[in-house]
Amino acid sequence: MNGGLRRVLAGREAPVAGALLVVLAVTTAVNPRFLSDQGRFDLLVAIAITGLMAVGQTFVLVMRHVDLSVGSVLGLSAFMAGSAVRGDTGGPLVLALLVGVVVGVLAGLVNGALVAFLRLPALVVTLGTLYVFQGVQALLTGGTRINADQLPSSVVGFGVTGFLGVPWLMWVCLLAAALGGVFLRTRRSGRDLYAVGSNPPAAELVGIPVARRTLLAYMVSGACAGGAGVLFLARFGGVDSNAGIGYELPVVAACVVGGVNIFGGSGTVLGALLGAMLLKTMGVSLSALSVPEFWQQAINGLLLLVAITADRVVLLRRERAARVEAARHRREQADAEPAPPAAGAESPGHEGATTTEVVR
Amino acid sequence: MSRVLSWDRSVFVLLVVTVAVGAVVDPDFAGGSNLGFVLQDIGEIMLIALPMTFLIMTGEIDLSVASTAALAGCVLGWAWQASGSMAVAVLAAVGTGVVCGAVNGFLVTRLGLGSLAVTIGTLGLYRGLCYALLGDTTVADFPAGWTNLGFSSIPGTPLPYVTPLLVVLAIVFGVVLHLTRTGRWVFAVGQSVEAARFAGIPVARLKFRLFVVTGAVAGLAGVVYDLRFASARPDGALGFELAVIASVLFGGVSIFGGVGTMWGVVSAVLFLGSVRSLLQLQGVPGNALTIITGGLLLASVVIPVVAQRWSAFRERRGRALAAAAP
Structure with a gap:
């Protein structure tokens, strides 16, 4: 018991969670409306997108890789998902989510294949695909945008309603975090990712299928970014060709603040999610404290x-x-x-x- | 890749071919005014790419350069309004770049932190300071004599005033990288930090100075940017960091360090600028041009690997055939 408690306190999650609580407490003390029902709801909506992408990014970072293309994947998936469900009849929300995640997985497959099979440096590959996916999205949209009135109410409603006081967007993020966290912590292939990140040549020597695991990590990161695209579509009720530009570095920052080592081998999904929460909460609380944003x-x-x-x-x-x-x-x-x-x-x-x- | 057609030479050939094709396809492309436009368009990217080449060659990276340039640009506007002297303002701007670079260098070389994480942090920090300094306002009352330097051409030529700056700095950085002791140190550190340290190269000091120089040149690029747009704004140079790094990598510099040439990088910046200009003249939408940047960047890493595997495969097959037929 005592050992367990000490382990929790020694980990990277506890200090971040502590800092998060301090920010929440101080801001609420100064501005009680900060955590009103509406305030809490808005805060969680703001966290959901970055949080979901941070969950996926964790998979890649613990393998000593990085995925800079997530912002572009978000934009591409938001547009594809929006196109799939827009129109007079309007498709169901499930279709949007499906399209978004599939687009993300395909993008992840491209990244993963280049990194895993050609053994190219992840930073260069994903910087390249950042531009390629962004350009593909620009070609597809051709400067048009999808507005809220073109989207079915199921999608738009998804962005503004919740369950048990928590927005649906945040539930998606939490579900992904729970699945990802359990996988990385308890599954053998999840542990493999840490082994590869700690020492790639050694991981190869002990028989870990490094290429397959790399592909898996990038597909997870892509899927999360693709899902985040649908969340983006629902949250903002539309998408244009600037969606997701510049999202990649804040996502990496959230992971690193949450204790995910950028040189691989350590870090948890919970930490990354807490990191995203801390950074986003900080931003929202500054405006609640009327500090210039x-x-x-x-x-x-x-x-x-x-x-x-x-x-x-x-x-x-x-x-x-x-x-x-x-x-x-x-x-x-x-x-x-x-x-x-x-x-x-x-x-x-x-x-x-x-x-x-x-x-x- | 064979030795004759190394990557940096290929980029140079690509540049020549592009310019030649462009001149044939579109008479506007080779016109003087377009040449001036291209040079102006790539000015800041080219400036920052020069020291960035050094940094990447030693195995480090600086993602904060665009924020540094923006902060220097904001300091330029602020100092101009405060002091009324452009000379003072320019000094303050470049000095800001030096301080930004020194902070990065300190965190990386003294505290031993990874440069990728550090400069993602300072990217946010410096950008935030831009807003702290100027708020949401812009400074747009720079004296006309100075802003003319930003967007008019040298009399009698189609070249913008930034051209001599680019040429001189490119030559200086190229000479330092390829012909001086510091340059050899950069290659040595990039090939093997351990070996470089044992050879007595002051690795930490070298890297610290490279970060400072990168900051200084980014600050200078911030001044160039402000003069070009005749205003200082907190969201200036947004996203330039990735464009700079893409150019450097496309120019044949290895992300692992130790490999690269300055003229490869210069050719890469010019090539990317020419392709963009040519396609823009053909009416390709601006955002779609990023496919070219990204595709070329990917090609620059994929082609050598595929070529190498192909020749290895052929060699294996050749040996197998030779063994099969006695």
Whole structure:
């Protein structure tokens, strides 16, 4: 029990959740309307889109890759989903979601195939597809836009209604986070993603199908971005050719603030979701505190820097502690059995070295 | 890719072919006024791509350059209004770039943080400071003598005033990268940080200085941007960071560092600018042009890999055939 509690507190989720609570408490104290029914609803709607994309991005980041194309995928999927259901009769919401997710998965397949099979650097590939998908969307829309009056009420209503006081958009995000979180934590193929991210060559050597897992991660990221496109369509009741432009870096920022290591190997979906919540809440609370909204970006950037600096400090401390521990161990062993020093002293020394290696 | 047709040479050939085809297809394209327009259009991207090449060659990256340029642009407007002297304002703007770069460099080289994460953070931070400085307003009362530098041409030529700046800086950066000790250090660090450190190269100091130079040039690009649009605005240069990085990578610089040439990058920026201009003249909508940028960027990484696999396959097959037929 005590160990479990300590583990929770030592993790990266607790401080982010704590910071989130502090922001909520302070803002509510100053402006009680912040967490009124409407205020809460608006806040959750604002979180849902970034949150969903952050869930998908986590899959890619823990593998030491990155998906910069998510903003363009969002725009493309929003437009395709909107086109599928617009018109006089109007398609059902399910169709929009289906189209959106399929578009996302296909986009993820392209990214994943390039990264996994051609072994190309993820940053370059997804920067390229960012532009390609954005251009495809621009060609398809041809400068037109889809407005709320062209969309069926089921889609528009999806963006403004909720269940149990939580917007439907947020339920989608939470469902994806729950599925993604359980998968990454408990499934063997989920653990594989962390193994690949910690040490790609070693993962290959122990027989993890690295290419297949990479493809899977990109398809999940694509699916989430595609789903986020439908959420975007529902939230704003329409889409134009600028949808999703510039969304990619805030999503990565949300993951990193939530403790997902940009060099792979660690981080959770819950953390990424909390990171997205913290960044979005910060923005909304600034306007509730009547601080000019443009401080939001500066504060979000600062938060990201604080988060990675804190991670680094913790890491260096742990490394030092591990070194001290290893040295102590070595000394004790040497004292205990001075006769064969080679074998006895070797193994803890090795352990110390391995810790530093993994940690770096 | 064979040695004769390395990637940077291919880009240069592509540039020449594009300009030649463009001149045949569309007489407007090769006209002087369009040439001036292209140079003006790529000015800021080209400026920032020069130091970015150095950074990527050492295995680092700076995503905050567009925000740095915007912040420098806002400082230019603010300092002009505060001091009434453009010379002071320009100095303040470039100084802002230096400070921004130094902050990035400090976080990366002193605290040992990853440059990708750091500069995503400072991207937001610097952009936020733009709004903090100017709010939602724009400064548009720069003296006409200065803004003329931004959008008129050098008398007697179709070239914009930014041309000499681009040429001089491109030559300086090219010479430093390929002909000086600092340049060799950059290659060495990009190939292997460990080896470079053992060889006595001051890796941290080198990287710190590269971040500072990148910030300074981004600040300069912010000034150029402001003069071109005759206004300082907090949302200036939005999204330029990815365009710059795409150009550098398309120019044959490896994202893993250690490989690349300055003239490959310069050719890439000019080529992308010419293609965009040519297609725009043919009436292709602006947003659709991003397909070209993205497709070319992908091609620049896909083609070498596919070519390499193809030749490996042929070699294998050749050996197998030779073994089968005694």
